[in-house]
Amino acid sequence: MMTLYGLVLLPLLGAAVAWLTGRASPRAPWPVAVATLVLLAALLAYITWAVPAGGGPWLAHVSAPWIPALGITLRCDMDGLSLVLLWLTVVLSFPCVLLASRDIADTPGTFHALLLATIAGVDGVFIATDLFLFFFFWELMLVPLYVLITVWGHEDRTRAAFKFFLFTQGSGLLMLLSILGLVFVHQHQTGILTFDYFALATTHLSPVLAMGLMLGFFVAFAVKLPVVPLHVWLPDTHTQAPTAASVLLAGVLLKTGGYGLIRFVVLLFPDAAARFAPVALALGALGILYGAWLSLVQDDIKRLIAYSSVSHLGFVLLGVFSASPLGMTGAVVQMVAHGLSTGALFVIAGALQDRLHTRDMRRMGGLWPALPHLSSVGLVFAIASLGLPGLGNFVGEFLVLLATWRISPPIAILGAAGLVLSALYALTMVGRAFLGPPPGDGWPALPDFGVRHMAVLGAAMALLLVLGLYPQPVLDLSLPAPLPHSALPWGPRP
Amino acid sequence: MIATLMAAALPPALAEVPMPVLVLAAGILILLLAIACRRSGPGGAGSETGAGTVAAALIAAATLGLAFAGLWSPPPPQAADMARLFAADAWFAYGAGLILLSSGGILAMSWRRMAGERADEAHLLLLLGTLGAIVVAGSANAVAFFVGLEILSLSLLGLIAYRPRLPDALEAAMKYLVLAGTSSAILLFGLALAYAETGDLRFTAPLAANPAEPALATAATLLVLTGLFFKLSAAPFHLWLADVLDGAPIPVAAFIAVVSKIALFVALARYFAMTDLTGTALPAQDLAVVAVLSMVGGNLLAFGQTNLKRLLAGSSIAHIGYLLVALLSAGPFGAGSAAFYLAAYAAATLGAFAALGAVPDHPDLASWRGMFHRRPAVALALSVMLASLAGIPPAVGFFAKAYIVAAGMSAHRMVLLTALIVSSIIGLCYYLNVARVMMTPAPEAAAPAGATLPGTTVLLGALALATLLVGLFPGPLVQRTTGLFLPAAPGGETAARSHDILYAGAPPPRPRLLR
């Protein structure tokens, strides 16, 4: 179904158009970007709708030769997991464009072009099943984001952008080594040189080799997710990035790490992943607690949110390595919910910075009377991010913890302790930013959220609520499609 | 068809000389005559200004084009292996093609600024250098190689010092003179030792007459390697490069960084064609050490630079290291990846220098601030080139580097690959830094004088387009570069037997019983 390529090509096309029109007039790019997103959503809806009923776990497939000499093809497949994350991408790119990038004054054409290019790269990552193609997209999506941060970021943007790029690119090269190692082992066994995911999944690996290759992938995805102690790029980047980029980073890009862990670590190397699981679980618990702990003591509100992401995504690691459909689906739900809640929080933090020209919570406080709408929305999403039952985050966290408890209660207990800490930092943020007495002599008249913001964020809230009270559709979709030859880690071995 | 005519009209002695060499030689003679006629013409020395340069440029361009066309002429009859001077095989054809294209590109750059109004001799020297490079690339015999090498470096000397009364250029020329002389003397001595050991002048790594005492052969190989490494500016023989590129005019710097390096690398590969580089033999070990030093050293060197020319010097040192990795990972992909990388490297470096030439006399990084706002096209082109050098998609350098890594992986060059990854992460820093500097808005919009000359514009556009297109669709070029060059030791089985600590590889995979 060639429309899969459309998911990548359409945003690229839109990017080109936005860039060109941006040279003509500074107001043109925004509508172009919005139109592109609408078309993209329509295309994805079409793809979702056109899925053949009962056609097995893989919903769509397309392939074309790319570098035949090396057995590299333009192969893309889509299963429920990809579909869910694609939808998340599309949904979250709306706030980016509708709210954040509207008031970009400096060369808006380029800004929107880069934004759309990033979305294209992410889409590619979510559907590529040729390992080299995947790696290509994996590296490709960094570039526009780097430019976004470098040009439109905040005061310390250079260092942040450098860290972001170096960490991801360096770990990406490790992944390249693993990919090639797998490819050549496969070639050594079958004589066929191919980068095809499904073919490579049949490779028989000695335990040592499997562990080595798995680690290469794991490091790359762990940097992206992020996993403590590889998280150090994230707080700086999220803090310094422009709001739209922060939303995109927190909402979507981190999810590529979780996606990679599921698709390429656990499914390609089931045994190695199983042997590695104890370490991964420990790292997950560490991330949950450490992220929450550091988030608690931050003064910069965006930094606080960034560390809270570290904490939330620790649950994803737990879920992925809990080796059970429960954990996997929980991890996916957690990713979606985190994308929505944290994305919204970054929108709010960005709005605060636009109005107060500071992110320092020591200089905030008592904003509720001045900005009632903004503050209430902030409170709502803070509560969402502390995992209140009935909202999406809780479903993810509960499923993950349940899956974790089955294999290791102590880790699960640590995770539950993380819930307490999450309440601590979320309410601390609310208390320091919105409640309490205003500093000095009150606030001047500040522009509150308008209809646009309230509508978009309300939609996000509604999605979180639906996800929290009726997550069944996502749960049914989000179990990754098993591979033909190698079994799911929890399934029967062939 | 002119080429074929010339081939028909040739005396048999020249029959085995590849066509491009002949075409270039003929072109040089014509250009020489033209210049001489004009000088001795009624006008006197250089009375009429622009016309001479234009005519010379046209003649040079025509020559290069014909030579390029000559690549498709029927291969000359090969003499006996012992006696033949040239090896006009596919490897040579590919290298020569690259050289000619690069020379064409350099010709397209602006010479007026470097050579004033009288650039005609510069074009002559450019042709000479190209000739030398092609001879080097194609030489199968020590004599041919040495002659080619000397033609190359002598014309380079002329080019570096071409601009009158410019101390930097002269100092660069002086350094190049001394060091090139020294290194070529060392190389020559190595050739002599090889000749003494083997008794023939073939341009290959000598095999010891009696394996019991390989000292003489080894020494010969190493001395020759020294010469080659110097010209390739591989660490630790790299120190001259930054100074020379800094002092030389931009087109000449491009010529040094691209043409002569391509030629020398092609020759290097040919020199080791008969040697098994996969094992733990000594030249391989030497090459590996030099490769690691070049990758790390070059990138570190560029990391500390604020002068773009010196920065490019460091990056070209590092890329020589990557190329050596490709050369060392003999196997199904070694030569192919090397050839592919040569093309990517040539395009990107040429483009980078062309971009520098578009904003002349501003090699320092600080003066490039806000270039995206002042000269967006130039800045964009330079960014594309740097991305290609850094190996960032969608530029071609991304695939090229991945290809080399694949080659090294297939040959279990673990240590080399680790060095490659570490050094290319260092490399990212300074490439990204240049891009960042160009993105940061300049305090005052002081656009450097002078618009881009048409030649440079066309060149930049073409190169950027090629870099992106080939980066997106590398298939055809990969097809073209595979099977150019079959090393003696096909890597398939030899790849597995690498036990030296330097090449500690992954354990050979054992098929596992079904679970």
Next chain:
Amino acid sequence: MTATPAQALLLASMLFALGLLGVLVRRNLLFMLMSIEIMLNAAALAFVAAGMRWHAADGQVMFMMILALAAAEAAVGLAILLRLHAAGRPTLDADTGNRLKG
């Protein structure tokens, strides 16, 4: 008595080492060029010796080549030195007055 190829090679190596040493220790550019010439000629001598070992003329051919090219190199080198002087470099000392560094 005549020298054996081995002796000739030995002599060539000595000359070569001398020339290299000269390049390394002499600071006067002119002398450095001369040392390079010495190295080149040592190489040429080595070729002749090798040719003597194999009773082939290749060595002599190479010798001729080297002579020619050494002459060319010397010419260009001297020209550059003159240019340097004309461009206002006070001395022939290779270590002083270098502007390209770092």
Next chain:
Amino acid sequence: MLALLPPLIVLCPLAAATILLLSAGRMPPPAARVLAAGAVGLAAALTLWLAVLFLSAPPPTYRLDVVLWHWMRVGGFDARIAFTLDPLSLVMMLVVTGVGFLIHLYACGYMRGDPDVARFFACMTLFVAAMLVLVLSSDLLCLYIGWEGVGLCSYLLIGFWYAEAANGAAARKAFIVTRIGDAALLCGLLLLATRIGGLDIATLLQPGHLGGGPVAEAAAALLLGGALAKSAQVPFQVWLPDAMAGPTPVSALIHAATMVTAGVYLIARLHPLFLAAPTVMAATAVLGLVTLLLAAGSALAQTDIKRILAFSTISQLGYMFLALGTGAWGAAIFHLVTHAIFKALLFMAAGAVILRVHHQQDIFRMGGLGRAMPGVFAAFAAGAAALAGLPLVTAGFYSKEAILQQAWHAAPLLWAGALLGAFLTALYISRCLLIVFLGPVRTAPTGRTEASMAIPLAGLSVLALTGGLIEMPNAIAPVHLLFRLLAPVLGPPTAEDAEGGAGLLLAGALAPLAGIAVAWGLWRPRAGAIAPADDGLARGARAGWGFDAIYGLLLVRPFLALGWLNRRDLFDRVPDLLAAATRWGARLLGRMQDGRVRRYAGWIAAGTVAALCLAVRP
């Protein structure tokens, strides 16, 4: 019809809350008041109707399951959003909606003049909805929604007046402390879900499904942790006194009548599980007793009227936990009901007083208010009597009696403690009453208590006095309406009064009287200023026995201090080190190119020689 009502009852307040939230403060206050009170009143009416229907024609098993939808069903785990209507939940619903309605009515008057009353009522109605979900849900995970929901509403309402930083801190403290218990509860749910495969209460409680042994003990302990935190029992009691920062109706509804009793409800609902865990039962009883006594002691030393009531709430909840620990489920629920009534009454009366004396809360600044506001005085007196357990005429007497009797049968020591508690209770509440309403006037009250506040006071006063008559010891009259009603859920009423019932009854009746007498002796109205006792014991008691200080010293401070030390994230130093190393190497290599051609030649020679050495080495 019957199946339709429970969701409808939940929907009423939920809809009101949604409307109020979406109105985003644009709704005029009167409309907000009417909407909120009306919605809760409707819920109360529907609940009454439901009760009538249910009791007139009870289903055979006395339970009615209403499955709304499947919440999550994945990997063998299945959680449903489902309600169960049975006597226990019915009683709880009656309390929640009935008392809730009266308090909403009261709040209409109390919150008059507050600018964003809409936000207030939004949270209040949302709380009622969450509480109803809590008591109705038939699946523990669904119950957890309500469990956290009420916590959230409590947070929002304690911090309702956000302008003072202290209120926000109190709200945060309340949420965090209870959240610790919630985490324990969640762990318990995980354990049960792992063992049973689901969290449906009915299946959970099927005999032999979980079995006894360590698993049951662990599960019960974890659930108990949640209950303790929610019901402000030792060691989690620290949050409730601070929670008085909220408006008084909030204190009445959330922190006296309903939310804090959620723990009691949870344990009663899951009592078979606790029966399988004797150790946990014992712990429950002991903790209940300890809480009871400590809180009563603190109440005796407080000067703030609301804090007195807060500590008394803690202490009364201690009674309930004591009952639960001794297996007297029915008695616990009975006391829950009566306590909800008279404690709400006390809070509302106190609120009325506070309004009249310009938000003065220090009882030693009040006095002689009885004459100025006789109605409020009467209401407060009724509530106080019920709290003290004045024999025969008050509801508190009967419920406390039931607990005392059960305690005696469980362990006389517990009984003795409880009796002492009864004495203390009477003592401190009489103290409060005497100082506030009798004696010389210290702060002149102004204004008048409006009808919307008076009506609930009156209604609750009646209930506080007569509400106990539904359930009496046999020694007085064999009336067992409540226990019989609850029998299908909580099992047949245990024999309270096998032997010595009369003696116990007498003791239980004398203790409060003694307390009142002592209080009269100590604080009977006399001229001149009176000051609170200020010796060390009193100060300790006033500070709640220093739990706050200990926690702050041992947990909060070290945690935050370490956090501050590591604010820059030690892992973040690693990249900097690498960068520094790179820069150093670059400088080194740059220095190699010093421009001297001889040096360059030297490197070339060195490289060659090194290569040669490498060659001759092997």
